[in-house]
Amino acid sequence: MESHTLKSRYKTKQIAVGDVLVGGDAPISVQSMTYSKTADLQATKKQIDCLQLAGCDIVRVAVSDEEDAKALKALKSMISIPLVADIHFRYKFALVAAESVDCVRINPGNIGSKDKIKAVVNACQEHRIPIRIGVNAGSLEKPFEVKYGATPKGMVESALYNIKLLEDFGFTNLKISLKASDVERTMSAYRMLRPLVEYPFHLGVTEAGDLESSMIKSSIALGGLLMEGIGDTMRVSITGELEKEIEVARGILRYCGRQKEGITYISCPTCGRLQADLVPILKELKERMPKIKTPMQISVMGCAVNALGEAKHADVAIAFGSGDGLVIKHGEIVGKYKQEELIDVFIKEVVETEKEIARGLEQ
Known part of the structure; x- marks a missing residue:
């Protein structure tokens, strides 16, 4: 039974990232991201194995160039945890990634034209994998930045625009993140968007800093949102050891009452x-x-x-x-x-x- 301070989770559409369900009544999953050059398969695999051992449910890797994109297929065969490709600027890397990974994360603000976004959507549709629309306060599309600035309103308007864009392409296999580097904007953006869409939310404070700073920011922002019933998957971003991200995230879930484990x-x-x-x-x-x-x-x-x-x-x-x-x-x-x-x-x-x-x- 939930306590009087712990609100029921918002009912959201459920999607699958590999064999991990996100949204609906699925447990709140914990994610992290490797820092190795993705094409360095042994180093990347080692980091992923350590994360998985620490309790990570989903892992994201950077796709910075063609070498990284081409390495994804081999990497996927070497690991047993859902793999997310992080794509910025070069939409063609997303087309390659979609053939191998379990999810593609894009920031539509830096992908480019509608045609490029549609190409990414088509590739993900073909391979039946979800897309995470990742909106960051520091990289909003120009029209939203000019009109609203790097504000929660600007982040939400960007998310709504991009959600509708993908829906117009017939794509609804989505999850959404709205990240800022501070607690107030992060919480405000998620709270503002939550009643407006049915898609699951990936929670996080971006560029949260070292262990101490990130623990404080993430505990307030993510813990607060989770207690309000907002959030379906999460990452605690720390400048430091990857395993600490998992440890802190699990701690937040446990101490805010969303995870009865450990x-x-x-x-x-x-x-x-x-x-x-x-x-x-x-x-x-x-x-x-x-x-x-x-x-x-x-x-x-x-x-x-x-x-x-x-x-x-x-x-x-x-x-x-x-x-x-x-x-x-x-x-x-x-x-x-x-x-x-x-x-x-x-x-x-x-x-x-x-x-x-x-x-x-x-x-």
């Missing part, structure tokens, strides 16, 4: 009552904890004041004292252990509890 961590803030250094402890726990998909809440407490009260709401909790501590399960004390053995016992209890919860969910 561990939710609760831990004490730093204060004068702490009887253990929780920073390295949390780091060790996350590094050692096996990959768990079953929804679980675990609590890591640094003193007795918070321990039992917070632990009542956790599946498994650990509470540090002076040289020892407690392991607590569903609010009941499992045992008291020396600090050097406490983490081992706690992880073992988490694994056992996960199995019990998983069995219960299956019944």
Whole structure:
């Protein structure tokens, strides 16, 4: 059951990107994008494999030249995750890409004439793959930029124009993104367009910056939209490690209530009552904890004041004292252990509890 702060998702048309469904009642999927030269097949495959292992559902690659376009067929045969070709300016690369990939992303503002866009549409129609219309505040078509500036209104008008253009060509296998580099414009544009069209939305804040900046911007913008029922697939753009994009995106989905999967961590803030250094402890726990998909809440407490009260709401909790501590399960004390053995016992209890919860969910 959804909480009173979590609105029902907007009903959207469902499309398929490879074997991943987007929109409708499909789970909200997480995407990322490689940074290697796409034609460097081994480097690109390595990045895609790492992303897939981290939990990425759909991956996008840049098609910057003819070499990249021609490499897509071989790349597709080397991976087992839906592949999206990112096309800018050179529409002919989209025609080549459509023969191999699961989706083509275009920014109509830089593709060119209607004839070029129609050629892309025809190719995607022939190969039965969707198109993502990617509208960016920084690259609006001239008429919209002149009339509205790089505003949410300009982004929405551009999207509506291009949606109608593709619909006039008989193409409705679409998803839409409206990205700006700041929270306010991003949220405003998605909110403005959402009641006007039925197509699924790909959420993202573009050029969001390093890990810290992107986490803050994406948590506010994407988390806020998701809680309002807006969004069907998403990417957290980070200048840095690709796997972090997936980790942060999954965290946003989990903490805003849209994904009931994996561990939710609760831990004490730093204060004068702490009887253990929780920073390295949390780091060790996350590094050692096996990959768990079953929804679980675990609590890591640094003193007795918070321990039992917070632990009542956790599946498994650990509470540090002076040289020892407690392991607590569903609010009941499992045992008291020396600090050097406490983490081992706690992880073992988490694994056992996960199995019990998983069995219960299956019944």
